[in-house]
Amino acid sequence: MSTPANLLEVRGLSVHYPGRAPWFWQTAAPKKAVDGISFVIPKGKTVGLVGESGSGKTTTGRAIVKLAPLTAGNIIYQGVDIGQMSNTAFHPWRKKIQMIFQDPYNSLNPRADILSILSEPLEIHFPQMSRNDRKDRCAELLRSVQLPAEHLNRHPHEFSGGQRQRIGIARALAVQPELIICDEPVSALDVSVQAEVVNLLQDLQEQLGLTYLFIAHDLAVVEHVSDQILVMSKGRIVEQGTPAEILGNPREAYTKTLLAAVPRF
Amino acid sequence: MSAEPLLKVQDLSITFHAGDRATVAAQDVSFSIAAGEVLAVVGESGSGKSVSALALTRLLPPAPTCTVTGSVTLDGVNLLGLPEDKLAKIRGGSIAYIFQEPGSSLNPVYTIGFQVGEAISLHRPEVTDVKGEIIRALQEVHINEPERVANQYPHELSGGMQQRAMIAMALACNPRLLVADEPTTALDVTIQKEIMDLLARLRRERGMSILLITHNFGIVANFADHVQVMWKGRIVEHGTVSEIMKTQAHPYTRALIACIPRLGQRRRRLTTLTDELKVSP
Numbered sequence: 001m002s003t004p005a006n007l008l009e010v011r012g013l014s015v016h017y018p019g020r021a022p023w024f025w026q027t028a029a030p031k032k033a034v035d036g037i038s039f040v041i042p043k044g045k046t047v048g049l050v051g052e053s054g055s056g057k058t059t060t061g062r063a064i065v066k067l068a069p070l071t072a073g074n075i076i077y078q079g080v081d082i083g084q085m086s087n088t089a090f091h092p093w094r095k096k097i098q099m100i101f102q103d104p105y106n107s108l109n110p111r112a113d114i115l116s117i118l119s120e121p122l123e124i125h126f127p128q129m130s131r132n133d134r135k136d137r138c139a140e141l142l143r144s145v146q147l148p149a150e151h152l153n154r155h156p157h158e159f160s161g162g163q164r165q166r167i168g169i170a171r172a173l174a175v176q177p178e179l180i181i182c183d184e185p186v187s188a189l190d191v192s193v194q195a196e197v198v199n200l201l202q203d204l205q206e207q208l209g210l211t212y213l214f215i216a217h218d219l220a221v222v223e224h225v226s227d228q229i230l231v232m233s234k235g236r237i238v239e240q241g242t243p244a245e246i247l248g249n250p251r252e253a254y255t256k257t258l259l260a261a262v263p264r265f
Numbered sequence: 266m267s268a269e270p271l272l273k274v275q276d277l278s279i280t281f282h283a284g285d286r287a288t289v290a291a292q293d294v295s296f297s298i299a300a301g302e303v304l305a306v307v308g309e310s311g312s313g314k315s316v317s318a319l320a321l322t323r324l325l326p327p328a329p330t331c332t333v334t335g336s337v338t339l340d341g342v343n344l345l346g347l348p349e350d351k352l353a354k355i356r357g358g359s360i361a362y363i364f365q366e367p368g369s370s371l372n373p374v375y376t377i378g379f380q381v382g383e384a385i386s387l388h389r390p391e392v393t394d395v396k397g398e399i400i401r402a403l404q405e406v407h408i409n410e411p412e413r414v415a416n417q418y419p420h421e422l423s424g425g426m427q428q429r430a431m432i433a434m435a436l437a438c439n440p441r442l443l444v445a446d447e448p449t450t451a452l453d454v455t456i457q458k459e460i461m462d463l464l465a466r467l468r469r470e471r472g473m474s475i476l477l478i479t480h481n482f483g484i485v486a487n488f489a490d491h492v493q494v495m496w497k498g499r500i501v502e503h504g505t506v507s508e509i510m511k512t513q514a515h516p517y518t519r520a521l522i523a524c525i526p527r528l529g530q531r532r533r534r535l536t537t538l539t540d541e542l543k544v545s546p
Binding site: 052053160161162163190191192193194195196198199202217218219220221223224243247248257258259260261262263264265 | 309310424453454455456457458461480481482483484485486487488510520521524525526527528529531532534535536537538542543544545546
């Protein structure tokens with residue numbers, strides 16, 4: 001049973017994709033992107049998810065918001081199993097769980113101005129909102145990610161990478177979510193911009209009481225933001241614990257290899 | 266350091282022209298690299314580090330779109346004064362490049378073997394056994410089953426394998442200088458370590474110089490001899506790695522190092538650049 005302290009509980013989550021058979025009469029072994037993982041995300045906390053490319057960390061994040069098909073398992077959000085829901089039934093939950101993507105260049109529609117990028121989720125989830133209210137809300141959103149409200153009429157190409165990622169964050173915040181899946185939100189950014197975006201995410205968490213699943217491959221960034229860290233390899237969680245436990249006293253060989261590969265200075 | 270450096274860059278300035286607007290990408294950039302030395306260039310997007318590296322062999326749009334002034338001397342020859350056909354022999358010959366995204370630097374419609382072989386037959390026409398040379402090049406970058414990989418297309422390889430193939434191609438012509446433009450930014454940390462170890466070994470064995478463009482101070486500290494920091498098109502700081510990691514003269518270098526989260530040194534907040542030091546808004 002999920003306790004009220006846990007916003008999200010994942011039990012035995014598996015995402016398998018059909019494999020490719022060498023010949024048509026043969027059956028292929030499925031590709032196990034995520035293979036029976038379980039973890040909890042406490043309310044108001046940040047859970048970091050680290051692993052190499054292909055370890056299944058992004059698929060895990062996408063499965064929670066139904067962007068990847070579930071093969072087995074339960075995703076329990078505040079006591080309700082949203083994993084097996086139909087897309088229609090899931091609709092009210094979509095605004096509670098939002099996502100921020102890695103690539104700020106490809107995740108914003110280049111033809112749309114910032115106002116329409118930020119209004120779209122509002123039109124879908126708050127259809128009763130008036131046009132003017134929407135515009136005010138969008139201006140407020142821009143200010144909350146420290147961008148001037150006058151930028152509403154600009155297009156994505158007029159912004160730097162860091163500014164675009166702020167817009168991506170504003171879009172996620174538009175529908176007042178409780179949980180945000182951050183999929184490598186700072187990996188594509190310069191170190192100084194990375195620091196600004198990480199600080200912004202932490203400020204927003206404090207102000208709005210947000211809960212984050214923070215997916216990244218940079219162990220130092222994950223250590224910095226997380227209350228709890230999950231280490232994934234080949235579709236499974238191989239180790240989990242507090243940052244101090246994982247970094248100070250890694251038990252699994254895989255975690256040790258990962259830590260040893262980070263160049264220190 | 267030996268008396269005469271392998272590569273000497275003096276007062277290199279690069280300006281892009283679009284209509285009436287001129288953008289200075291690099292200004293008065295001067296540095297030199299000795300044989301066997303690894304020089305790291307650090308800076309953020311837009312600081313001019315990649316453009317300066319591309320300008321060494323004029324891999325930039327021709328004038329009037331882009332004007333390059335100054336001099337780039339390799340073994341006493343000024344590359345910027347060379348005609349195009351002579352320069353083409355240097356590119357990929359004496360100076361080879363590897364780029365950040367191996368996936369988009371390789372030609373998707375040719376096999377790995379063909380692409381490595383093309384570099385060999387272009388720059389080393391004396392080689393008769395090109396096939397054997399391809400296999401040897403792939404073996405040298407620790408590709409298992411080089412015969413099989415030679416027949417594969419780029420999309421069949423992982424990112425780390427693609428970058429190895431790129432390195433094999435770059436090294437097949439025995440370059441004196443390897444320009445590595447963020448060679449591991451797109452790769453996982455474990456693969457990054459393998460690639461950097463590989464480059465370190467090749468440099469040791471061949472006495473090859475490396476111009477390493479990166480924004481990862483961890484790589485700089487573990488791999489480079491000298492480092493220079495670029496900011497807004499200028500070199501603001503230069504020194505040995507141990508000097509710069511210990512004390513930084515320019516406020517930008519200091520701020521850049523301060524804003525990196527480090528393993529095992531958790532802070533409540535990350536330091537950010539002040540407005541005067543910021544490159545992009």
